[in-house]
Amino acid sequence: MSHVGKLIVIEGPDHVGRTLHARLLSARLKANGIATHTIGLARSDLMGGLVKSRTADIHQLNWRTRSLLYATDLHDQIKHEAEPLLDAGFVVVADRYTLTPRIREQVRGGDGDWIDSLYTNTPDPDAMIVLHAGPRRLLNRIMFGERLEALNHFEAGMDLALSTSITSSFLQYQKILRQKFQEAGKKADATLIPTRYTVEEVHDKIWESVMPVVEHMLQPIGGN
Amino acid sequence: MDGSGKSTQAKLLYHWLRAKGLPVFHTEWNSSKIVKEATKVGKNSRRLLPITFHMIHAADFADRWAQQIEPVLEIGGIVICDRYKYTAMARDGSRDVPQEVIEDTYSFAREPDLTLYFDVPVDVSFDRITKGRPKLKFYEAGLDMGWTTDPFESYRIFQGKVSEIYAGLVEDGRIVRLDAQGSVAEVQSRVRETFDKHIDLSSTQVIDQTDRLAQNLSESDIDWLSYSGGDGQ
Numbered sequence: 224m225s226h227v228g229k230l231i232v233i234e235g236p237d238h239v240g241r242t243l244h245a246r247l248l249s250a251r252l253k254a255n256g257i258a259t260h261t262i263g264l265a266r267s268d269l270m271g272g273l274v275k276s277r278t279a280d281i282h283q284l285n286w287r288t289r290s291l292l293y294a295t296d297l298h299d300q301i302k303h304e305a306e307p308l309l310d311a312g313f314v315v316v317a318d319r320y321t322l323t324p325r326i327r328e329q330v331r332g333g334d335g336d337w338i339d340s341l342y343t344n345t346p347d348p349d350a351m352i353v354l355h356a357g358p359r360r361l362l363n364r365i366m367f368g369e370r371l372e373a374l375n376h377f378e379a380g381m382d383l384a385l386s387t388s389i390t391s392s393f394l395q396y397q398k399i400l401r402q403k404f405q406e407a408g409k410k411a412d413a414t415l416i417p418t419r420y421t422v423e424e425v426h427d428k429i430w431e432s433v434m435p436v437v438e439h440m441l442q443p444i445g446g447n
Numbered sequence: 448m449d450g451s452g453k454s455t456q457a458k459l460l461y462h463w464l465r466a467k468g469l470p471v472f473h474t475e476w477n478s479s480k481i482v483k484e485a486t487k488v489g490k491n492s493r494r495l496l497p498i499t500f501h502m503i504h505a506a507d508f509a510d511r512w513a514q515q516i517e518p519v520l521e522i523g524g525i526v527i528c529d530r531y532k533y534t535a536m537a538r539d540g541s542r543d544v545p546q547e548v549i550e551d552t553y554s555f556a557r558e559p560d561l562t563l564y565f566d567v568p569v570d571v572s573f574d575r576i577t578k579g580r581p582k583l584k585f586y587e588a589g590l591d592m593g594w595t596t597d598p599f600e601s602y603r604i605f606q607g608k609v610s611e612i613y614a615g616l617v618e619d620g621r622i623v624r625l626d627a628q629g630s631v632a633e634v635q636s637r638v639r640e641t642f643d644k645h646i647d648l649s650s651t652q653v654i655d656q657t658d659r660l661a662q663n664l665s666e667s668d669i670d671w672l673s674y675s676g677g678d679g680q
C-alpha cells in the first residue's frame with residue numbers, strides 16, 4: 224500500500240518522552256509547511272474513551288482479549304484518520320503503533336506472531352524511532368516529577384510476580400521491556416535513541432532520522 | 448442462520464445434558480461484559496467498519512474463551528457455544544474481511560467436536576426475522592456495506608452471502624448441516640440424534656448428585672410452607 228504522505232512511528236515505554244517528542248516533531252513539521260496528524264494507543268473515537276475509563280479492568284483481561292481491543296482501537300484510527308490523511312499527503316505521527324501492544328503482551332506470555340497477524344494490513348512506517356531510557360531514570364521521572372504520580376501496577380509489571388515490591392518490580396519489568404524494544408527496533412530497522420540527553424538533543428536526533436523521509440516535502444521557514 | 452431457532456435449541460440441548468447430570472456450560476456470542484460496552488458504542492455511533500467489527504467480536508470471543516470455554520474444557524466439561532468462530536467467518540466474510548485474516552485471528556479456538564449448522568432457507572430466515580418488525584438494525588441488516596439503502600433488501604443480500612459461506616463450510620466438513628425446519632420438538636429430536644452420533648460421553652464424569660441438588664437449590668427457593676410437615680415451622 225503506497226501513500227503520498229508519510230507515516231512516522233515513535234515507540235518506547237511510558238515516561239520515556241515519547242509524547243513530548245511526537246508533539247515537538249509534529250510542531251516542527253508544521254512550521255516547515257507540512258500538515259501533520261497524530262495517532263496513538265487508546266485515542267480512537269471507537270475505543271479511546273472505554274480504554275481510558277476502564278484501564279484497570281482491561282489490565283485484568285487475558286492477553287488475547289487485550290490485544291484485540293488495542294488492535295480494534297488502532298484499526299479504527301488507521302481507517303478513519305491515518306489512511307485518508309496519508310492519501311492526502313499528510314505526515315502521520317504515531318505516538319506508539321504496533322510494537323508497544325506486541326511487546327507488552329509478549330513479556331506476559333503472549334504469542335508475538337499471533338499479535339502481529341492482527342496488524343497484517345496496516346500501513347508500514349516510513350520511519351520508526353524507538354526511544355529508550357534506563358529503568359531507574361524512568362522511575363525517577365515518575366516519582367520525582369512535578370506531579371507526584373503513583374506507580375501503576377501494570378506498568379510496574381506486578382502481574383508478572385517479579386517482586387513483591389512495586390519499585391523493584393518496576394525496575395525489573397522496565398529492564399525486560401527496554402531489551403525487547405531494542406531487539407524489535409533493530410529488527411525493524413528503527414533508529415534507537417536514548418533519552419538521557421537534553422530535550423533539544425533528543426529532538427535533533429529524531430529530526431535527523433526523519434529527514435530522509437520528509438526532506439522533499441519541507442518548505443523553509445525563512446523563505447519569502 | 449438468523450431466525451433458525453438455534454438459540455432455543457442450544458438451550459434445550461444444555462438442559463438435556465444438565466438433566467443427565469453432565470458437566471455442561473452454555474455461552475452466547477457477544478456476551479462478554481466489557482467488550483459488549485465497546486460494541487454498543489461502535490454500533491450506536493455507526494463507526495464500526497468491517498475490520499473493527501471483526502476485531503471487536505473476536506475480543507468478545509477471546510474473553511469468553513479465556514474465562515469460560517477453555518477452563519471448562521480443561522477439566523473435562525462440555526461447552527455449548529451459541530455461535531462460534533464460524534459465525535465470524537460467515538458474517539465478517541460477507542463483509543469482505545479476507546478468510547485468512549479471520550482464520551488467523553481465531554486460530555487459538557480449536558475445531559469443536561461437533562458444530563451444528565441450523566440451516567433454513569434464506570426466505571424463511573428473512574420472514575422469521577422481519578415478521579412484525581417495522582425496522583431492522585443498521586449492522587444487523589448489513590447497511591454498513593452500502594449494498595442498497597433499503598434495510599430489508601440489504602438484510603436479504605447479507606443473509607444470502609452468509610448462507611453461501613456456511614454452505615462452503617459444510618462442504619469442507621467443518622460444520623454439520625442440520626435441517627432447522629419443523630417444530631421445536633422435531634428439531635430438538637434431530638439435534639439429540641446428531642449429538643449422540645458424534646459425541647462419545649462414556650468417559651465424561653457425571654456431577655455428584657448432592658452437588659447437583661445444591662446447585663439447583665441455589666438457583667431456586669424451597670417452598671417453606673410445605674417444608675418439614677406442612678406447617679412451615
